[in-house]
Amino acid sequence: MSNAVEIYELEKTYEEGTRALKGIELSIAEGDFFALLGPNGAGKSTTIGILCSLVNKTRGTVRVFGHDLDRDRAWVKSQIGVVPQEFNFNQFEPVEEVVTNQGGFYGMTRKAAKKRAHELLKQLGLYDKREGMARALSGGMKRRLMIARALVHGPRMLILDEPTAGVDIELRRGMWDFLTQINKQGTTIILTTHYLEEAEALCRNIAIINEGRIVEHTSMRHLLGKLSQETFVLYSRDPVQSLPEMPVQASRLIDDETIEVDLTRGQELTGVFDVLRGHGIVIERMKNKTSRLEELFLRLVQDDDAAINAEERS
Amino acid sequence: MSIRSQSDAFDHQGPGEKAVGLTPRGAWNAFVMLLTREVLRFGRIWVQTVLPPMIMTALYFVVFGHLIGPRIGEIDGVPYIQYLVPGLILMSVITQSYANSVSSFFGAKFARHVEELLVSPMPNWLIIVGYVAGGVARGLTVGGAVTLVALLFAELSVFSVLNLFGVALMTSILFALGGLINAVYATHFDHISIVPTFVLTPLTYLGGVFYSINMLSEFWQQASLYNPILYIINGFRYAMLGISDVPVWSTYAILAVGIVLAYLYVLRLFRNGIGLRG
Numbered sequence: 001m002s003n004a005v006e007i008y009e010l011e012k013t014y015e016e017g018t019r020a021l022k023g024i025e026l027s028i029a030e031g032d033f034f035a036l037l038g039p040n041g042a043g044k045s046t047t048i049g050i051l052c053s054l055v056n057k058t059r060g061t062v063r064v065f066g067h068d069l070d071r072d073r074a075w076v077k078s079q080i081g082v083v084p085q086e087f088n089f090n091q092f093e094p095v096e097e098v099v100t101n102q103g104g105f106y107g108m109t110r111k112a113a114k115k116r117a118h119e120l121l122k123q124l125g126l127y128d129k130r131e132g133m134a135r136a137l138s139g140g141m142k143r144r145l146m147i148a149r150a151l152v153h154g155p156r157m158l159i160l161d162e163p164t165a166g167v168d169i170e171l172r173r174g175m176w177d178f179l180t181q182i183n184k185q186g187t188t189i190i191l192t193t194h195y196l197e198e199a200e201a202l203c204r205n206i207a208i209i210n211e212g213r214i215v216e217h218t219s220m221r222h223l224l225g226k227l228s229q230e231t232f233v234l235y236s237r238d239p240v241q242s243l244p245e246m247p248v249q250a251s252r253l254i255d256d257e258t259i260e261v262d263l264t265r266g267q268e269l270t271g272v273f274d275v276l277r278g279h280g281i282v283i284e285r286m287k288n289k290t291s292r293l294e295e296l297f298l299r300l301v302q303d304d305d306a307a308i309n310a311e312e313r314s
Numbered sequence: 315m316s317i318r319s320q321s322d323a324f325d326h327q328g329p330g331e332k333a334v335g336l337t338p339r340g341a342w343n344a345f346v347m348l349l350t351r352e353v354l355r356f357g358r359i360w361v362q363t364v365l366p367p368m369i370m371t372a373l374y375f376v377v378f379g380h381l382i383g384p385r386i387g388e389i390d391g392v393p394y395i396q397y398l399v400p401g402l403i404l405m406s407v408i409t410q411s412y413a414n415s416v417s418s419f420f421g422a423k424f425a426r427h428v429e430e431l432l433v434s435p436m437p438n439w440l441i442i443v444g445y446v447a448g449g450v451a452r453g454l455t456v457g458g459a460v461t462l463v464a465l466l467f468a469e470l471s472v473f474s475v476l477n478l479f480g481v482a483l484m485t486s487i488l489f490a491l492g493g494l495i496n497a498v499y500a501t502h503f504d505h506i507s508i509v510p511t512f513v514l515t516p517l518t519y520l521g522g523v524f525y526s527i528n529m530l531s532e533f534w535q536q537a538s539l540y541n542p543i544l545y546i547i548n549g550f551r552y553a554m555l556g557i558s559d560v561p562v563w564s565t566y567a568i569l570a571v572g573i574v575l576a577y578l579y580v581l582r583l584f585r586n587g588i589g590l591r592g
Binding site for chain 2: 014046049052053054055056073074075077078080082084086087088089090091092093097100101102103104105106107108109110113149
């Protein structure tokens with residue numbers, strides 16, 4: 001499969017001297033659901049800004065579906081849909097106009113753009129609001145409006161910068177389903193998010209960026225495979241006086257109904273349940289203590305920060 | 315419904331081949347959409363955009379035309395109230411064309427919906443042409459509305475229809491481009507009123523809207539010749555009344571050179587992303 005995005009030695013230094021990107025290399029396969037993660041100020045939005053032609057790069061090469069961004073900029077733009085982090089539509093335009101106009105800017109006739117706007121607004125649950133002013137929409141609805149606008153011209157690649165920020169859980173799940181569906185239809189999706197469980201649930205491949213450098217670029221499965229220890233929280237049906245010996249790395253009683261167990265690779269929860277059941281302890285429900293990805297993410301970023309500090313000291 | 319669709323608005327080239335963004339038909343659709351958006355924008359707020367210049371013009375006619383005009387008599391053989399008409403119409407065209415570009419584009423920058431255009435395959439020249447067309451639409455709409463108001467107070471005559479439309483169109487193009495340059499540089503709302511207040515209004519008032527430069531002393535006559543708006547207003551007055559303080563060819567020369575320079579300048583600003591891209 002060919003690559004949707006290829007980035008070589010990409011650098012960006014802003015006018016005031018900030019080096020936002022320090023020579024990043026990245027490739028994203030066509031049809032992928034790709035996560036670009038990093039702490040605030042790591043360079044995610046700059047990378048996306050360059051891909052969308054909202055930020056001028058200082059150095060490096062960017063190719064989209066095999067076309068050089070500098071050489072074929074207009075063509076590259078026509079292949080991309082963008083959902084930025086902040087609301088950037090005209091709040092004083094009717095909802096339908098926001099989407100229809102964008103179709104026009106991508107060369108569609110008003111009639112075709114309007115038809116497609118209606119289809120997308122229906123899919124995203126905004127059709128009833130189409131004649132109202134965009135400023136009257138709730139935060140979640142505004143996010144969905146930006147997704148509709150980004151899709152109106154049928155892009156091959158959709159870039160979403162924090163698309164579910166400020167969206168409640170139910171709506172977020174709905175957006176996940178929608179994005180999964182369009183990815184299955186062949187649209188390459190690049191996602192930045194602060195909700196790491198979102199990346200874990202949706203994305204097949206991932207890059208972690210820190211201080212303008214890519215510190216990890218691999219598949220989600222491979223990345224999660226690096227996890228050597230996971231912590232589970234178990235909730236007992238009845239009060240527990242003391243914990244029996246269990247075949248795990250460590251276990252502790254948090255309160256009389258909550259147990260935490262740490263499992264290393266190779267250890268199984270089945271053994272834990274067997275021991276607990278043998279001592280008359282019935283587990284009603286359980287959960288992961290932290291997002292597995294969050295744990296890895298923090299470790300990678302901390303390791304990278306430590307490496308940068310050591311480099312600076314030497 | 316499939317999310318992906320092949321559009322005839324795009325060029326479908328394979329990797330390695332030179333690929334353009336919009337087809338000519340797609341570019342036309344994009345232009346029409348941008349122009350329509352601009353017209354709807356100022357149409358929605360007509361109370362702020364169209365009505366005030368009409369009221370202002372009516373007041374000018376009442377005060378300068380009816381109250382003071384009879385004491386002045388005629389200028390170049392034309393009653394003063396009639397002499398005022400071309401200048402007042404063109405003053406509206408100038409201010410409204412400028413105001414539309416500067417307020418609309420700066421508003422889009424401020425609210426960040428200019429990004430809708432910057433991420434689209436519309437080339438820079440097409441975005442410029444779209445905004446300028448919006449400015450021209452407002453300038454000429456208000457110019458037309460002011461002409462209707464003028465009909466209530468004065469007898470209108472047209473000496474040369476071709477020159478009338480030629481000068482009005484080129485004037486609105488030039489000042490719409492000027493507004494766009496102002497908007498690109500502006501970073502605060504204050505910045506969009508500095509040029510209209512401190513440059514355009516004085517130059518327009520001193521550009522022969524209300525008088526002929528032949529009424530001035532030799533020094534001020536010569537000084538007035540450095541005001542480009544003088545040439546534009548006189549060119550329009552020639553088109554309506556057949557009288558002018560300057561040759562008509564100089565009107566077209568000023569407008570043509572101004573349009574070319576302003577267009578090239580704003581195109582350069584867009585290409586370099588000044589005030590637009592990080």
